[in-house]
Structure formats: structure tokens, C-alpha cells
Amino acid sequence: AQSVTQPDIHITVSEGASLELRCNYSYGATPYLFWYVQSPGQGLQLLLKYFSGDTLVQGIKGFEAEFKRSQSSFNLRKPSVHWSDAAEYFCAVGNFGNEKLTFGTGTRLTIIP
């Protein structure tokens, strides 16, 4: 069975500081990996996805993520966060053959001045 672990429930960083959100997955085949962001009162928005190829993927809003098969990880990074990045971030794994994604529990990001 596929699963996703986001070990950090809540992270607080200063505006302008770098950010890394952790995601570990369990999947029986080559995974499709996603990061979604959910702002308060909003639906989820896709930040980036990895299907194959280059293991470092670029997304919207200056985010990037690196797929490391040996560590079963897909950590999300941003070199300099902005106050508008405060939101909840969800990692997900799945396969577009069955289109059923498994989501992690999310990491809430707080930005302080």
C-alpha cells in the first residue's frame, strides 16, 4: 500500500529565510509525486510534480523539490520565503494509471517578520 509521511506538523521560519519541508513516501512502483499548497479557505493548488527524468523539479512561486529514490524522499525547498507562503503544504504520491493519490497529513508553515 502506498503511504506518505510528512514528519513536521508545523514549521515556523523568518521571512527571507530558506525553507525545506520533508516528505517520505512508500510506493511499490515508480511513484508520481506531488506537492500541493492550501491557503486558508482555499482549495489545494499544485506547486510541482515529479513523474520521471530530472530529479530536481521546479514549480510555481519559486519552489523546487528533489526526488531521492534511495531515501524515498521528495523534499520541498525554497531559498527565500515570503509572508505570502504561509499555508499548509501537502505531499502526495500516486500513479496516474489509477489516479488515486495518497496525501500526507500536511505541514503548516508560519512566517514571522
Add this chain to the structure above:
Amino acid sequence: EADIYQTPRYLVIGTGKKITLECSQTMGHDKMYWYQQDPGMELHLIHYSYGVNSTEKGDLSSESTVSRIRTEHFPLTLESARPSHTSQYLCASLGSAEEKLFFGSGTQLSVL
């Protein structure tokens, strides 16, 4: 960006009431999904549909039911709401060309 709409945005009702959560998308997507999300928990798939007249139960057992009579419409119904149904319900549709799910803003349901 998303053309997927959920109504109502918030709903507070009493136990035993029948409710329907609406979800509509204007993108012509065949595949649609309902997720249930509790605070601090992962999203759980409760229903999905691959097209008109196709509905399947998801990974998380739910007392709700769904229907898919039209491509653009995927409503979720609870025949008799209970406090245990209090949660956020997110609807999504799959854009095959974009290879991603489009999510609605969700319905926050509170059953008293």
C-alpha cells in the same frame, strides 16, 4: 485558475438532516473525486467517478453517496447527518492534459 466550484462554502446543520454538497466543473473533465479532510490529518478519498453514470467508493469508508448524471456535476449526499460527519469536504477533477488535480475551495460541514 481552477474552474471547479463547491457550494455551500460553510454549512451548519442539525443531526438527522439530509444534505447535498454541490460540486461543478466547467473544464469537461471526466474524472472527479471527493476527499474528506480533518484538521491535521491527510486527505482521504471517499468517492470517485470516471465519467457519467460511473461512481466508486474510495479508500475511506463513508456513509455519503454520490451521483454523476452529468459530466460537470458530482454532488455528494448525506441522508441523515451526524456529528461524526463534521469535516471539510474537497471536490476535485482530473485534467489529463495538465496531469494534475484541480480542487474546489471545499465545504466545511458542521453537524450539531
